[in-house]
Amino acid sequence: MSDIPYAPQIKVPELLERGKSQLSQLPIYRNGALVAPTEVRYTLFDPTQKKLIDNALGTYPANIPEYTHATNLLDGQQLGEGYIQEWKITIVGRVYTFRRMCAVVLRRLYPVVSDADLTSTYSQLADLRPSSLTSYQTYIDEAWYTMIQRMRNEGGGLEYLVMSAEAFRSAHQNLALYYVFRDFHSSLGQSNGRYLDLANEHYTQYKTEWKQINFVYDHNHTGASDNPDQRVAKQPVIYLCNPGRLGNFRGRRK
Amino acid sequence: MGVSFAQLRSEIATNIGVLAGFNLAKMAPAYFGRQQNTVAHKSYVVGVDSTTATTERQRRVVGVYASTNVVVSFAHRLRPLDVYPTDYDQTLDVEQTVINAVLGTYSTNNAFTIRYNGTTRSVVDSQEYMIVQLQFTALHTIQP
Numbered sequence: 001m002s003d004i005p006y007a008p009q010i011k012v013p014e015l016l017e018r019g020k021s022q023l024s025q026l027p028i029y030r031n032g033a034l035v036a037p038t039e040v041r042y043t044l045f046d047p048t049q050k051k052l053i054d055n056a057l058g059t060y061p062a063n064i065p066e067y068t069h070a071t072n073l074l075d076g077q078q079l080g081e082g083y084i085q086e087w088k089i090t091i092v093g094r095v096y097t098f099r100r101m102c103a104v105v106l107r108r109l110y111p112v113v114s115d116a117d118l119t120s121t122y123s124q125l126a127d128l129r130p131s132s133l134t135s136y137q138t139y140i141d142e143a144w145y146t147m148i149q150r151m152r153n154e155g156g157g158l159e160y161l162v163m164s165a166e167a168f169r170s171a172h173q174n175l176a177l178y179y180v181f182r183d184f185h186s187s188l189g190q191s192n193g194r195y196l197d198l199a200n201e202h203y204t205q206y207k208t209e210w211k212q213i214n215f216v217y218d219h220n221h222t223g224a225s226d227n228p229d230q231r232v233a234k235q236p237v238i239y240l241c242n243p244g245r246l247g248n249f250r251g252r253r254k
Numbered sequence: 255m256g257v258s259f260a261q262l263r264s265e266i267a268t269n270i271g272v273l274a275g276f277n278l279a280k281m282a283p284a285y286f287g288r289q290q291n292t293v294a295h296k297s298y299v300v301g302v303d304s305t306t307a308t309t310e311r312q313r314r315v316v317g318v319y320a321s322t323n324v325v326v327s328f329a330h331r332l333r334p335l336d337v338y339p340t341d342y343d344q345t346l347d348v349e350q351t352v353i354n355a356v357l358g359t360y361s362t363n364n365a366f367t368i369r370y371n372g373t374t375r376s377v378v379d380s381q382e383y384m385i386v387q388l389q390f391t392a393l394h395t396i397q398p
Contacts, residue, residue: 124292130335184334188381194291195334 006030006096011145012152013101014085015108015160018074025066026087026098034063039090042067044102047082055088065089074104079221081158105160106223111144112165113172118180121173128184136180143175150210156234157217163225167215167234174206211235255365256317256397259302265362266324266390267300269355276328286327287378287385294383296348298328308393317395324368326356326388337381345384349373356390366394 009027016022024042028035040058043051052074058067065087083102088095115135119126129136147168148159162168178199185195213234216225257265270276275296279289283301305322312318330345332338353370360366371389378385 127295127331128333130333131340132335187334188337190381193380194382 003094003096004030004091006035006091006098008087008098008100010100012148013081013103015103015105016069016074016083017105017108018077018079019071021071022069023066024069024085025064026085026089026100027064028089028091028098035091036060036063037065037089037091038093039095040065040067041088043086043088044069045084045086046077047080052077052083058087077104079104079106103158103160106221107160109148109159109162109165111140111172112169113140113144113176115140117169117173118177121177125180136176139179139183140172140176143172143179147172147175147210151234154235156213157215157232161218161221163216163218163228164231167213171206171209171213174202174209178202178206255362255395257362257366257394258396259305259322261362262322262324262366262392262394263300263302265360265366266326266356266368266392267298269358269360270298270300270326270328270352273351273355283325283327286329289329291382294329295331296328298326298352301325301327314398317397319393319395322392322394324356324390324392326352326390327385328352329383329385332377332381332384334381342384345375345386349375349386349388352386353388356388366392368392 007029009029014024016024028037037060040060041055042053042058043055044053046052053067053069056067058065060066081101081103083104085100085102087098087100089098090096115137118136118140125136151157151159181195181199181202185193185199188195190196214231215234216228217232218224219226267278271278273296277293277297279286279293279297279299281289281299283299283303286299289297301324303323303325305320308319308321310319328348330341330348332341332345357368357370369391371391373389374387376385376387377383
């Protein structure tokens with residue numbers, strides 16, 4: 001029998017902070033349920049493929065494979081991307097190897113949007129919350145991971161080098177509200193309606209906010225902004241024309 | 255003791271108004287469905303729709319013994335992910351509470367009697383609210 005395509009839950013690359021004992025987890029799903037492992041082995045490679053942790057035994061409480069990194073493990077290690085976590089997990093007698101990209105960072109970026117930021121803009125939203133939920137946190141988290149992933153995919157920078165977390169607030173708020181209202185609309189099974197209008201409105205606002213994001217950035221991985229007075233645009237400006245030939249730019253001195 | 259039409263409406267509205275979360279809408283009863291979404295939940299109106307005089311002697315000193323149809327309408331929110339059956343059932347429970355309140359005792363020392371006739375329930379097209387219409391008959395005397 002060929003390998004079953006189990007799905008490890010990997011939303012964004014794992015970030016390991018220096019000087020901190022950290023837990024890495026890799027829940028694995030199949031058919032809508034957590035898969036039960038019988039053995040977990042963990043290896044951490046640095047960007048030169050040197051093993052920082054070699055086939056260490058991990059645990060799997062409540063069927064979630066996990067490994068705790070020692071506090072001093074990353075002392076002196078190069079900061080940035082290129083690290084790889086390799087999980088060898090035994091499931092029903094077979095060993096499956098899952099890889100996850102990883103980065104060593106000084107600080108991670110935390111979202112600044114919470115449930116109160118959504119309900120403060122819509123007084124009704126708290127009353128419309130589904131009985132199965134106590135907050136809109138699932139939508140907020142999904143919006144956050146989508147933004148981080150999009151930022152990396154578009155080459156907008158690395159989220160852990162952003163010093164000003166509030167730069168993402170408006171875009172995050174609008175994307176979360178888009179997910180909330182889209183779910184409301186989807187549940188009602190209609191082709192139009194107020195919830196769809198609101199979802200579309202917030203998605204348009206999100207796209208506008210996303211383009212306009214700019215932040216204070218730590219280019220050199222020093223833990224401090226390079227120039228606090230100069231903000232960096234997430235989306236670069238692309239000029240589609242060359243400077244004029246023969247130096248005859250209008251207003252240009254010869 | 256006579257009870258005017260306005261007094262009848264007011265007495266019933268007061269009884270419903272003490273229920274948790276209920277607010278008298280600012281719309282005429284016939285236009286209740288146009289209530290703004292933001293304030294629609296548990297808003298209600300009491301309409302005194304029609305009256306028929308009973309076949310008794312009508313004397314100025316006694317007054318006219320009348321049967322008045324009263325329609326109580328209220329809206330109850332349906333949350334998008336709980337429309338049916340959670341919020342649908344909740345609306346039915348609230349409806350029962352409103353019926354009990356209308357059939358309760360009144361400050362006019364029960365100068366009129368009231369009877370529950372039936373209910374019409376509908377869900378608005380957007381599925382955001384359920385509108386419940388309760389029909390009652392009030393028997394009262396109008397002092398000319």
